[in-house]
Amino acid sequence: MRKRRLIAITAIVFALALLVGCAQSGESSQTTDGLQPITVGADVYPPYSSNDENGVPSGIDVDIATEAFRRIGYKPEFTYIPWEKKTERLAAGDIDCIMSCFSMTGREDDYRWAGPYLASRQVIAVDPQSSIYSLSDLAGKTIAVQATTKPESIISNGTNADMPEVGKMFSFSDRSYLVPALSKGYVDAIAAHETSLLQYEKDFGVDLRVLDESLLDVGLGCAFDLNDERGIAEALQGAFDDMLADGTMESILKRYFDDPSPFLNVEGLHE
Known part of the structure; x- marks a missing residue:
């Protein structure tokens, strides 16, 4: 009887040890991670943000945000939102910030910004046979x-002096409609970030001709609500600056472009 009790007690002690060990292991893992989640509102906008074949957010901005937020103690969780509702979603607190090839230029006073972290061109694209x-x-x-x-x-608004008055402008909620509308001849031209158009050509095997004149040269940034006083935007700005200085931005862009230098020229794009 005494032997059975000893065996039972030993088994209980062993089981408790396992439970404590598992709990400590879980706490250790959490401590090792130590990153606070932060929700980033984004658009499906390759090559900056879209889901890969496994349904996981990927792209230039996802890579940049993952590293930049890691440096200041956060783990970004990308969520796709209706792009035309981005400001409302931000003000309502549904998301913490917006980062998806988002142009700072001309919006400097609309949000609390971190950036610019990259440069981009807003351009016009037409059919290669267009006049x-x-x-x-x-x-x-x-x-x-x-x-x-x-x-x-x-x-x-006619903010580009070289842009004449067009006949009609169609505004689509989904950017994926742009190139098909041009290919079908429903419109004469489309306008978007140059990199997104180049990516579309690569992904879908279509040919576009981008005009040499840009609509606007812009800086890309991560936008927070104007009333956000948490200091995250300021900390993220520091991380972006460090990543530009230490070569991290260039390293990330080399995964996507043979020559990343045009996108790294953010001088003069600051407010």
Whole structure:
């Protein structure tokens, strides 16, 4: 009887030890991770942010955000949102910030920014056989843009002096409609970030001709609500600056472009 009790007690002690060990192991793992989650609102906008074949967010901005936020103690969790609702989602607290090839230029006073961390060009693309070769050739033409983007505001407000008055402008909520609308001949031209158009050509085997004149040279940033006083934007700015200085940004971009230098030229794009 005494032997059975000893065996039972030993078994209980062993089981408790396992439980304590598992608990300590879990705590250790959590401590090792030590990163606070932060929700990043994004658009499906290759090559900056989209899901890979396994349904996992990937792309330039995902890679940059993962490293930059890691440096300041956060783990970004990307969530795709209706792009035209981004400001409302941010103000409501549904997301912590916006980062998806998001142009700072012209929006400096609309958000609390970290950036610019990369440079980009907003451009016009046409069919290779089109007779449109300059911005002036767009007079009276039909153009498609994504809703709430810089091209929409530039064309609507006439903020580019070289951009003539177009005939019609269609604003799509989903950027994936742009190239098909052009390919089908529904519009004469489309406007978007140059990198996104180049990626679309690569992914879908279509041919576009990008005009030499840009609509606007912009800096890309991560936007926080104006009333966000947590200091995350300021800390993230420091991480971006460090990544530009230590070569991390260049290393990330080399995964996507043979020559990343044009995208790293953020001098002069600051407010």
